[in-house]
Amino acid sequence: MKKRILSLTSLMLSAVLLFTGCGSAKEDAGTASAGEGTKTESQASDTSADTASDADTKLRDGKMTELRVVFPGGTSSPADLEAVEAGINEIVSQYMDATVKLDILEWGVFSDQQKLMLSSGEDIALMFTFDSSKNYAATNQVRDITDLCGLYAQDALDGLGIYAEACQINGKYYGLPTFHEYTKTSGLVCRTDILEELNIDPSSVKTWDDLEAVLAKVKEAHPEMNVLSPVEVGSGILDYYNEGKFDVLTDGIGVRMDGDGTEVLNMYDTPEFMELAKLAYDWNKKGYFMADATTVTDTRQDLLAAGNTFGYIGQIHPGTATQELKNSGVPVTTIPVGEKALTTGNVNFAQYMVPTGCSTPEKAVKLLDIMLTNKDMANLLMYGVEGSDYVIKDEAAGVVGYPDGVDSSNVGWNNETWLAGNGALAYAWESDSADIWKQYEEFNASAVTSPLYGFTFDTTNVKTEITAITNVIKKYKAVICAGYSEPEEAVAQMVSELQASGIDRIVEEAKTQIDAWKGNQ
Template sequence: MIRKVGFVWLAIMLTAALLLSACGNSKEVNSTPTNSAGVKDGDGSSPKPSELPPYEINLVFYGPAQKDLDLVAEEMSKITKEKINATVKLVRIEPAAWDQQSILMLTSKEQVDLIVTGGSSYSRQVAQGQLLPLDDLLQEHGQDIIKAFQPEVLAASKVNGQTYAVPSIRDFASDPIVLMRTDLLEKYNLSLDNVKKLDDLDAIFKVIKENEPNINVLGKASAAASIGNRLLETQWDILGDYIGVLPNLDELKVVNLYETPEYADMLKTIRRWYLAGYIHKDAATSNETAVDYIKANVGFATISKGKPGAVAQTENRTETKLSSVSLGHQITSTTNITSIMLGIPTNSKDPARTMMFLNLLNSDPDLVNLINWGIEGKHYAKVSESSIDFPPGVDSTNSGFNLRQGWMFGNQLLSYTWATDIPELWKEMEVFNRESKKSAALGFTYNPIPVKTELAAISNVTRQYSMALETGTLDPEVNLPKFIAALKDAGIDKVIAEKQKQLDEWAENK
C-alpha cells in the first residue's frame, strides 16, 4: 500500500476536522444485532440460513475497472447464499472519484452494507454517525474475526472505546528497506553485507554514479512521497500526521519530529546525495518514481517499506531482479493498522447479515480467493496447492478480473499467493506482524479539533518545506532552522502539547 506524505494527510484531516466535534454528542445507534426480520437474537445464536429471508449485501470499494466484476460477484453469491442466504453485489468506484462518491453514498439513503474506510475518512464517518458500532455484532456474528486477530490489533480501531470498523488482515508492520538492481550490484561486485545504516549507502551509490552516469541512482517510492518519507514512517510512530511523533515506541512522549537530531541527520545525508547527483534534480516536483526509472532501465534504487514479499512484488512491477537490505526492525502503529478497514454503515438494511458476510471474509478461503483473484480456470490457474498464475492465454492485459487488492478485503492471509511471490509469503507475514515492535500508543486516535486553526497554518508550512528538504533540494543548514521557526510561528508547540494531553488521557483510561 502507498502512503502520502505527512502534509497531504494533514490537509485531508483538516477537511474533516469540524465534523469530528460531533464525536462526543452524535446520535446513538442501536448496535444490538438483529436478523433480517428485525428480531433481536436474544439467545446470542446465529439463525440458520434457511431461517433467514433472502438479502443482497452491497460491498462498496475503490479500484480499477474489472470486466468480469459481476461474474465474480455471482460466484461469491453461491457461497454466501448457502451459508447466510445472501447474495453479494460488488460496487466499484474509481479511485479518483472515491472521496466524493463515498461521501454522497453515506449521506444519502442509498443502501451500503459494507464499505472500505480508514485514516481520516474513518474519523469523519464515525463523527458523522455514518458507521455502526460493531462490538455487539462481533460477539454475535463475528467470532471468526475475533479469533483471527491479536486482541491489541483488533482494538486499534476503537474510537471512544467502541469498534466501528474491522481492519483487513495484511501487513500490519513495516521496516525501512533499500531496494537495488541486482544486475548493477553484480556488474560492479558490490556487496550489501556492510550496509547497516543510511550513510553506508554512499559507497555503493558512488560506484553506480561514476560508472553509470545516466542512471537516476535513488528515486522516490511514490509520486507523493519524499526520499525520506519511508524512513520516517517505518521507524517512528507518526501518530497519524507527523505533527508530534513518538521517537521511542516504549514511551508516550510526543516530540517535534523536525527538531530531532535524527531528522537533521537524515536531511544532511539526503542533501549530500542530491549534490552528488544521486537524486534527480526535479525530485521534489516530479511524479516519476523509482519503479518508473528502474522499469525504463534508467534507475537503480529506492528506499521503501519492507515486508515479506516486498522484493518479489516490486520485481514484478519493475520487471527487474532486485536485492534488498533492511535498515531497522519492523514496527506496528495505529496508522499501520487502521489505514484499510471495512465498516458497516448506518445505511445497511441488515447489519447482522452484513457482519456474517464480513465474518466469512475473514474465515472462508474460497470466498477470499474469489474477491482477491477471481474465478479459477478463467482468471487464474493453480501451479501448486497454494500458488497460482494466469491460465494459458491470459495475462494482465486481457484478464477480465485482475484487481490485485487482496489487502483490502478481510483476511488476505487466507488467499493463494501469486507465482512470482515467495512460496511461504503468508506464513512469513504472520510471523513478521507478530514479531513487530508495537507502539505504546497502539490504539490511540488523535482528535485535531482543539488545534484546527494551528494545524491549518502548519499544513501550509510543511507544504512549503518538507518535500524540498526531504529530497535534498533545499540546503538543510539554511532552511531547516527556517522550517522549524515557521512551524513554531504556526503553533506547532501548542499542537504537540494538545496531542500529548490527549495521549496521556488515553493511556490513563486504557
C-alpha cells in the same frame, strides 16, 4: 529505557487464528450466520436465540441488496472484474441476500473521490482507508459497528485478536483491519538485474551508509538512469528514512519508540528529521534523486516498468518483491536497513469501514466478516479467477502462479495483500516462499512494541490546528524529503510555520489524552 513488549505468545496466537480462518465457502455454508457457532443448552437463552434469529432475518430479508465495496487499485476496470464479482456473489449468496459490486478507484484519484463519496453520504457498504478510521469517525462519516461486529463478525474479531483492538476508538469499532504487515521497516526496493550486473550482494547492505555506496555505484554505471524515484506520487524520496523511530499519533506528532510514551514531540523539530533533511539534500546534489520527484505523475511501478529507474526508498515487508513484480512486471530485490515498530497506527491504518450512508449495515458487516475469514473469498480478491488469472502450481504446498501466456502485463486481475481482506488465507504466489504467511507472522512478532500500543489520538479538540499544520506539512515535507531545499533554512521555516499554525496546541492535547489513557491501564 525499558520498552513495553507484547507477549510473543499473544502475537503468535493472533496470527494462528488469522491464518486458520473459517475455511472455504463450502465448509462455511452450514454456519453462515456470524457469531452463532455451537452453543450449550445453558447458553441458548431466549434472549440470545431471539438475537440470533433477528440477525439472520436481517441477512435473509428477501431483498437482493447491492453491496458496494470501494477500494484503490492500479486500474478501475480490470478485464476479469465481472468474473471476480460473480465468484464473490456465489460465496455471498450462501450467507445472505445480497450481491457485491466492486468499485475500484485508481490510485491517483482515490483520496479525493473517497472524501467526496463519504461527505455526500453515498450508499456504500464498505470503504477502504489507508489513513485509519479515526478522522472519519470524528466527523460521523462512518458508523460505529461495535454491536454489529458481535452479531455478524465475531469470527473476524476472534481471528484478529489484539490487532482488532488497535482499531478501537474509545472502545468502539468503526472499521476492522485487513491482513498486512503490522510492523514496518524501510529500505531500498530496486531492480534485481542491476544488482546482478554490478555484482552487488544485497545481504552485505546493512546501513544507510552501505546503501549510499550502492546508489553511487549505480549512478556511475548508469548516469542516464533515475537512481531513486518517489515511493508515492507527490511525495519526496526519503519520506520513510525515519521509519520505526517514532510512533506517529497524527502527521507531525509522535513519541519516540525508545521512550515511555510521555514525551510528545513535533517530529519535524527533532534531530532525526534534520538528519533526514541533510541526507536528502546531500543525495540530491550527488544526483541520486530523479529531477522532478515531487511533481511526476507516474507511479513507482510505471517508472520501474519504463526501464529508466533503479528503485525507491520505501516500506519493506515479506512479499514486497512479489507485490512489486506483479504491479510493474519488473523483478526487484528488497534491502531493509530501517527499524521495526509495532504501533497502533501500523495496524489500524488499513481498514474497511462502513460509511454512514450505508442502508444495510448488517449485511455490510457480514460481508466484512466473510472477507476476513473465508478462503475462497481471499483467493478471489487476491488472485482473481482460477484458470484464467492463476493456476495451482503445487497443490500440496499451496502455491499458485500465472497460467501459460499470462503475466502482469495481460492478467485480468491484480490486487495487493493489504487491500484484499485477509490475504493470509490465500495461496502463496510462486515467486514467494511457500511459507510466506508464516514469514509475515514472524515479521510482525519481531518488532519492538510502542509504549502507546492501543492508544488512539482523538483529534476532535484540535481539528482546526490539524488542518492548519497539514497545509504547512504539504508545503514543506515533500520538498525537504526530495532534497530541494537547504536543510537548516527549510526546516527552520517549516517549524516556525507549524508553531504559528498551532502544533504546540496539538502536542499538549496529545499529552493530556496519553496521561488519561495511561491512568486507565
